[in-house]
Amino acid sequence: MNRRQFTLVAASVIAAPAVARAQDMFKTSKHTLRLVTLTSGLEQPWGMAFLPDGRMLITERPGRLRVFANGRLDPTPLPGVPRVVASGQGGLLDVCLHPDFAQNRVLYLSYSGEGAGGSATTVARAEWGDGGLRSVTRIFEALPRASGGLHFGSRIAFDRTGLMYVTTGERYNKPRAQDPGDLGGKVVRLRDDGTVPPDNPFVGRAGARPEIFTWGHRNPQGLAVHPETGKVWEIEHGPRGGDELNILKAGANYGWPKATAGIDYNGSIISPYKTLPGMEDPIRTWVPSISPSGLCFYTGTAFPGWKGSLFTGGLSANALFRIELDGARYIGEERLIEGRLPYIRDVRQGPDGMLYLVTHSDKGGLFRLEPA
Template structure:
């Protein structure tokens, strides 16, 4: 068993026990917590999720939440609905694979389209898959599998995967390198890449590698390891990403068309055995990260805060920190990292995703067997 998978399973089991014991107390006490720019409390909304991974807000305020074993759930009117959404595809729910992210089409109010990423099987093994369907009467209708991160391979590690739309209506999907690091530097391979697609899965004509022999036209950026957070800056429209390094070397990156982000030729991390992966932390022609975490925090989920309920947090970037048991608030000055603080330290285990709700509050999910949905509220 790969060391990372073994460590992840141990952490998940420990986190599950912690969540069951600690989370109800948090909800009862409504303890006032403080950051440098806000006082807040934490409200537990449900503990009935199994390994929740991603979430999206419907226009009517309901929340769609993916569960890694392969279910899509609805939280509405203060409770988790008992019946899961119907019509989901079969997913490969092993290791880190399963049902992963969920995202609404920007024109959802008009077309009812939602997008899912998951680990899906096919000829040759398993790959990160993007599918879309109409969401009608709490079910998926007309599901289409519109992208596979080929080639498929065996194993259950490093699928990515997040989805975000930009201001032009193009969508971006993160694809892990499947724990096969050399794939990230191969432009004929979609592992270790961020791809840019039209909403039907076709390739935009201005993608950076369109027409280049030996390169996949879907690729927008390359040289990534296992990116599990993706967000569009609400002002500039630029796309930001967080990705897992190995032992150390987690990264916050600003995506630039056609750029190579270095993995595994340039990294701040080392192998789990302690061996050197590369002596280079930076190389000519490759993009340096905006922020590096050593030791690792295992960043997952990414969201810019633009609400008015926490004025001091406006413009901040939030990411869950799986191995740090915290929610990180990152301050930026344009494209430059300014500072950071850790919230919810050892209060919640294994924060997998963070989103801003339409009410201007922050929501997080914890990736445990008794997974929770929580809301941060002003105190």
């Protein structure tokens, strides 16, 4: 199937305009757009991925993987999902297809997995079958495990070379982010089978975990690969203030909690430093927090004025953020559909060039932004 055929098939599968319900019209600086509700039958959706035929996979935090196709949500969850610890912020989180999914039918799930000592951010590799998932294998855990249900990170992305990046939160335990012997508060880089690439920056370093690509992160909940440079971009939650947008560099320390623009929830100072020598400064910092989640570069043609923009959901800001860039430089941003959707957890560009959003609530939904 060539690219044009794929686009036509995918658009026909996900569009189904007869059952979509138009909501509101919004005027932005570049486009007038329409927000369409595709389904409101999701419970705490977290991640999305488009299959080659245009069907969409959606995770629900309590532990279900759902299929949306032909304008409808399949009422039966897919079998084969691994057992998750659905407590606090933990549960079934991201879903990501292997770059060669069309040939090998492999996908990945991130979730809070249990074991001795508590739970940990975990990644499982699975094969897609018509009846559900099979050959489900746990390939990564952000050890050590810990009690509690906070800060799992859990976004997954593949770079152009086929290496997999996974974000891990520091589990609300600040020192973990600065410990190279601990996998909490990191972005790890793995081969597609979970083994460690030999050129990872901490390979062979005493007292350090070889999976680590970057460290000093708090709770990173967005990953995206730049469509031109191939660099991996990451976005993370600060405490009260101090959310960050970063470009990942091998071996770099991103500061948490030694350098931060945020303060603790009780108002106390976490660090007197917003920047420190030897630590990477963010591209953009938000004070007060917007609680960013999900991250994607827009490369489509449906919204030509947005090409090259970066999008993220703002959980606490109740908005979708469009970030304008000049290469690696932050230019400005625009808040879209502000106040219309609570808790935008993920944003993805569909094969039709539209933007798709999920909202994280017990009555969560799947939404599409279209040109009006």
